Every structure is written in C-alpha cells, then in structure tokens.
Amino acid sequence: MAVMTREETEALIQEVLEVYPEKAQKDRAKHLTSNDPSLEQSKKCITSNKKSLPGVMTIRGCAYAGSKGVVWGPIKDMIHISHGPVGCGQYSRAGRRNYYIGSTGVNTYVTMNFTSDFQEKDIVFGGDKKLDKLIDEVETLFPLNKGITIQSECPIGLIGDDIEAVSKKKNKEIGKTVVPVRCEGFRGVSQSLGHHIANDAVRDWALDARDDDDTFAQTAYDVAIIGDYNIGGDAWSSRILLEEMGLRVVAQWSGDGSISEIELTPKVKLNLVHCYRSMNYISRHMEEKYNIPWIEYNFFGPTKTIESLRKIAAQFDESIQKKCEEVIAKYEPEWQAVVDKYRPRLEGKRVMLYVGGLRPRHVIGAYEDLGMEVVGTGYEFGHNDDYDRTLKEMGDSTLLYDDVTGYEFEEFVKRVKPDLIGSGIKEKYIFQKMGVPFRQMHSWDYSGPYHGFDGFAIFAKDMDMTLNNPCWKKLKAPWVANDAEETVAAEA
Amino acid sequence: MPNVMIRRNDEGKLTLYVAKKDLEDVIVHMEKDGADGWGGNVELADGSSYYLDPLDSEPKLPITLRARRGQS
Numbered sequence: 001m002a003v004m005t006r007e008e009t010e011a012l013i014q015e016v017l018e019v020y021p022e023k024a025q026k027d028r029a030k031h032l033t034s035n036d037p038s039l040e041q042s043k044k045c046i047t048s049n050k051k052s053l054p055g056v057m058t059i060r061g062c063a064y065a066g067s068k069g070v071v072w073g074p075i076k077d078m079i080h081i082s083h084g085p086v087g088c089g090q091y092s093r094a095g096r097r098n099y100y101i102g103s104t105g106v107n108t109y110v111t112m113n114f115t116s117d118f119q120e121k122d123i124v125f126g127g128d129k130k131l132d133k134l135i136d137e138v139e140t141l142f143p144l145n146k147g148i149t150i151q152s153e154c155p156i157g158l159i160g161d162d163i164e165a166v167s168k169k170k171n172k173e174i175g176k177t178v179v180p181v182r183c184e185g186f187r188g189v190s191q192s193l194g195h196h197i198a199n200d201a202v203r204d205w206a207l208d209a210r211d212d213d214d215t216f217a218q219t220a221y222d223v224a225i226i227g228d229y230n231i232g233g234d235a236w237s238s239r240i241l242l243e244e245m246g247l248r249v250v251a252q253w254s255g256d257g258s259i260s261e262i263e264l265t266p267k268v269k270l271n272l273v274h275c276y277r278s279m280n281y282i283s284r285h286m287e288e289k290y291n292i293p294w295i296e297y298n299f300f301g302p303t304k305t306i307e308s309l310r311k312i313a314a315q316f317d318e319s320i321q322k323k324c325e326e327v328i329a330k331y332e333p334e335w336q337a338v339v340d341k342y343r344p345r346l347e348g349k350r351v352m353l354y355v356g357g358l359r360p361r362h363v364i365g366a367y368e369d370l371g372m373e374v375v376g377t378g379y380e381f382g383h384n385d386d387y388d389r390t391l392k393e394m395g396d397s398t399l400l401y402d403d404v405t406g407y408e409f410e411e412f413v414k415r416v417k418p419d420l421i422g423s424g425i426k427e428k429y430i431f432q433k434m435g436v437p438f439r440q441m442h443s444w445d446y447s448g449p450y451h452g453f454d455g456f457a458i459f460a461k462d463m464d465m466t467l468n469n470p471c472w473k474k475l476k477a478p479w480v481a482n483d484a485e486e487t488v489a490a491e492a
Numbered sequence: 493m494p495n496v497m498i499r500r501n502d503e504g505k506l507t508l509y510v511a512k513k514d515l516e517d518v519i520v521h522m523e524k525d526g527a528d529g530w531g532g533n534v535e536l537a538d539g540s541s542y543y544l545d546p547l548d549s550e551p552k553l554p555i556t557l558r559a560r561r562g563q564s
Binding site for chain 1: 497509511514515516552554555556
C-alpha cells in the first residue's frame with residue numbers, strides 16, 4: 001500500500017471509530033488524527049493525557065509503575081519498598097531491564113522485591129508500625145544500602161497512612177535518606193503522573209542533600225544524563241560518546257544511578273535530558289534553583305546522534321567542539337558500514353510505533369537512517385508538549401494515535417499493513433499471531449543497547465533479523481497456502 | 493491560581509509553562525516589562541492570558557510564580 005493521503009487517513013479513522021457507541025466515538029475521535037507537520041501546536045489536532053475510556057483495552061500503566069518502575073526503581077544502591085499488598089511489587093519486579101553494576105543483595109538491590117505485604121489487619125489498623133519495623137529489618141539484613149524509598153501502592157492513599165512521618169522518624173534513627181513517594185496507582189490517568197510525583201519526591205527529599213557541601217571537585221565540563229534508564233545498557237553506550245568528547249558524566253538518572261549521583265547533580269554545568277516526558281520536571285527545577293541549563297538530545301540513529309553531539313558541544317568551549325568532531329569522524333566508518341549492510345535489506349519498509357512517552361518520536365530518525373518509513377506513531381502517556389515535538393518528525397498525513405485501544409491498534413494495522421510494528425509486550429503476541437513482524441520497543445526485545453553509534457549497529461541488526469525472518473512466510477500450513485493460491489487462480 | 497514557570501527559550505523569548513496543564517507557550521505581550529516593573533497581564537501565543545503580580549524589575553529567570561486568570 002502506498003502512502004496514504006489525508007482523506008484516506010481520515011476515512012480510516014472514521015471507519016475504525018464506527019463500532020463505538022456515540023459518546024465513546026466522540027471521545028476517541030479527539031485522540032486520533034492524521035499528522036499535519038505545518039501545525040505548531042498539537043492541541044489543535046490531538047488530545048492527550050486524558051482518562052482512558054472505561055470498557056476499552058488501554059495499554060497504559062499506573063502512577064506506581066511510573067515511580068517505582070521508571071524513576072526510582074533503577075537507583076541501584078537504594079532499597080525501594082513496595083508499600084502495600086504484595087502483588088504490585090512482585091509482578092513489576094525485574095520487569096524493566098535497567099542494567100547496573102554491583103552485587104545484587106549486597107550493595108545493589110534493583111532486581112529484588114521489598115514489600116510490606118499488607119494484610120487485612122494492616123488495612124484496618126494502618127500500616128505505619130509495620131513500615132517502621134520493615135525499615136529496621138532492611139537495615140539489619142542489608143546494611144550497605146544507601147537509602148530507602150517508600151513506594152506507595154493504592155491502599156496507602158485510601159487508608160491515609162502517614163508515610164512522611166515514618167520517613168522523618170527513620171531518617172533520624174538510621175541517618176540515611178528515607179524518601180516517601182506518594183505514587184498510589186489510582187492517581188492520574190497514566191504512569192505519567194507517577195513520573196511527576198517521583199520527580200517531586202527527588203526534589204523535596206533527596207536533591208538538596210549536598211547543597212552546603214563543596215568538597216566535590218568540580219570541572220567546567222560536568223554534565224548529567226537525565227532520563228536514560230539504561231535499558232539493555234543504553235546509558236553506557238551514550239556515556240562513552242560524551243566522555244570521548246571530553247565531558248565528565250557526573251550522574252546517570254536513573255539507569256545504573258545511585259543516590260550519591262543524584263545528590264551531586266546540582267553541581268553539574270549542564271543537564272542532558274533524554275526522556276523529556278519523565279524527567280523534564282526535575283530539570284526545570286534545577287534550572288530555576290541551581291541555574292543549570294538543560295537541553296534535550298536524541299541518541300537514536302547516526303543522524304540524530306551527530307546532531308545531538310554537535311548541539312551538546314555547542315554549549316561548551318572550542319576544545320570540546322573539536323573533540324566532538326573527532327568523535328563524529330571516528331565513528332563514521334563504523335555506522336556507515338552498518339547502513340551499507342542493512343539499508344538494502346530494509347529500504348522502503350514501513351513501521352508503526354506505539355510506545356511510551358519518548359520513543360514514538362525519538363526512534364523515527366534511526367528508522368529513517370535505515371531507509372525505513374514510520375507511517376504511524378502514538379504515545380501511551382505523552383502530553384501535548386510531546387505531540388508538539390512529534391508533529392515535525394512525522395511525515396504528512398501519517399497516523400497519530402494517543403492512548404490507542406487494543407481494538408483500534410489492530411484495525412489500524414490490518415488496514416495500513418505495516419512491515420514492522422514496534423510496541424510493548426502486551427501487543428507483541430497479538431501482532432505476531434496476525435503474522436506481522438514485531439519488535440518490543442520498551443525493552444528492546446531483550447537486546448540492546450540501541451543508543452549511540454554502538455547501539456545503532458545492534459538496532460539495525462535486530463530490525464533486519466525480525467523483518468527478514470523466514471518464519472513470516474511459513475505462518476500458513478502448506479496445504480492451506482496452496483488452497484488460497486488455487487482459489488485466486490480459479491477466480492482469475 | 494496555578495503555579496507557572498517563566499523562562500527564556502533557546503531564541504531568548506519569554507515562555508510560560510504550566511505543568512498541570514502541559515502548557516508551554518511563548519509570551520507575546522507582557523503588560524509591564526521595563527522601567528515601570530515586570531509582570532501584570534501576560535498574553536500567550538495561543539491567545540490565553542494570565543495575570544502575574546507585578547515585580548519591581550525583571551527577576552532572575554527561570555522563576556516560579558503564582559498566576560491568576562488574566563483579563564483579555
């Protein structure tokens with residue numbers, strides 16, 4: 001199928017919406033649109049960050065997922081207590097591939113599950129005493145932890161436990177950072193509010209710990225990587241590029257990050273924001289309080305990586321800019337070889353994306369470097385400012401879908417017939433059973449890293465491996481496939 | 493009465509950001525910007541307006557302020 005015109009896209013949206021009752025139709029229509037790159041503001045064409053409709057299959061998560069799973073969870077030397085019933089912690093345990101260095105259970109705790117395991121009596125009589133006791137136990141069993149966060153699950157907010165008071169008390173007793181995070185799952189419409197709450201918790205309880213301490217030797221080239229969760233080692237492949245440029249990466253937020261890095265971040269000269277959606281709040285706060293400017297960057301695919309490296313270098317003096325050009329020149333043969341090898345195999349293939357809050361726009365460049373075209377994209381929990389940034393990245397009249405429902409996504413795929421879909425685990429098996437090649441773009445399908453020049457080689461290989469896999473031709477049993485061909489022949 | 497953050501964007505223009513509303517837009521007009529103070533009624537590129545209590549002079553940006561509904 002060729003590129004769709006605006007009318008065709010609009011007609012497709014209308015057709016998909018037809019099965020809904022009138023009210024639902026009206027609501028969902030606001031979330032689906034065909035892209036118009038000439039618009040400056042997305043609110044003229046798409047609504048986002050609104051409550052999902054009851055009765056449809058949404059793909060979103062909750063505020064707890066946003067805080068425990070994304071922002072706080074990867075901080076490796078702290079213990080993150082899932083405060084509430086046992087399920088939330090256990091089912092989200094080690095689900096994200098936030099890689100880290102250290103010995104799990106000794107000085108790092110990311111893949112472990114700590115929970116207060118709420119029972120009926122805790123709901124009736126309150127769980128503060130249990131939390132108090134739990135923190136003492138944690139201190140005895142894991143004395144090398146550098147701090148504790150309390151990630152509230154829904155019941156904590158419902159019964160009104162005072163986790164802040166417990167935190168303050170335990171902070172005095174054990175002398176370590178204890179952070180209460182009010183990220184009850186029912187808050188907000190998606191995990192996005194969880195990110196915001198977690199950012200606010202960092203701001204209120206952790207960030208300013210070393211404000212009066214100037215023992216940390218600073219340089220003029222200190223930067224912090226903000227919003228890189230080290231999925232499959234992403235932050236490491238980004239970090240080496242920055243370090244080769246002559247910058248010193250003081251902190252990684254929060255993949256392979258630590259509480260000490262967080263406390264040192266106010267001392268950097270520039271914040272580099274990769275995931276704008278989940279960490280712009282803290283970057284804005286640091287800009288206001290500590291005068292640290294922040295810039296967004298994108299390390300997916302060589303074109304965008306080079307663009308971003310130059311943009312970052314432009315914030316520093318000429319020595320960095322010179323080294324930046326050296327880095328770019330050094331890696332050129334490497335990524336050029338990747339493009340030469342894979343582009344002929346992938347050229348012209350069409351991709352549909354549906355990811356969280358950053359990748360729907362960030363990975364477009366990487367696909368384009370391989371000669372592929374993104375024909376539809378959408379965010380689970382993006383806000384208007386994310387769509388503002390997306391409009392320019394996407395081609396004219398391509399599909400944009402916000403908080404797409406399971407049904408809509410399937411219908412779009414049936415009609416648009418992309419060659420590849422990039423989305424999450426919940427969508428994976430539906431589309432694979434439909435016979436469409438699929439990559440998980442949340443966890444890189446257990447591969448990675450995809451950031452930087454090193455990551456691009458893996459990205460290209462993975463896309464080729466998925467798209468040109470011979471299995472897609474063998475989805476039909478041979479006798480069924482033959483039947484279909486014969487019928488076509490008979491009709492003709 | 494939302495909390496708004498005023499900062500300068502890459503082009504040096506003043507922008508107003510409201511986290512709760514996902515609103516970030518360029519300020520096209522500010523009632524008082526100069527010798528007579530800083531603030532007052534501000535108008536955004538999208539047409540909406542807010543009222544900031546006037547300050548004596550331009551503060552260090554970015555800054556978080558309380559804003560009220562403006563008169564347009």
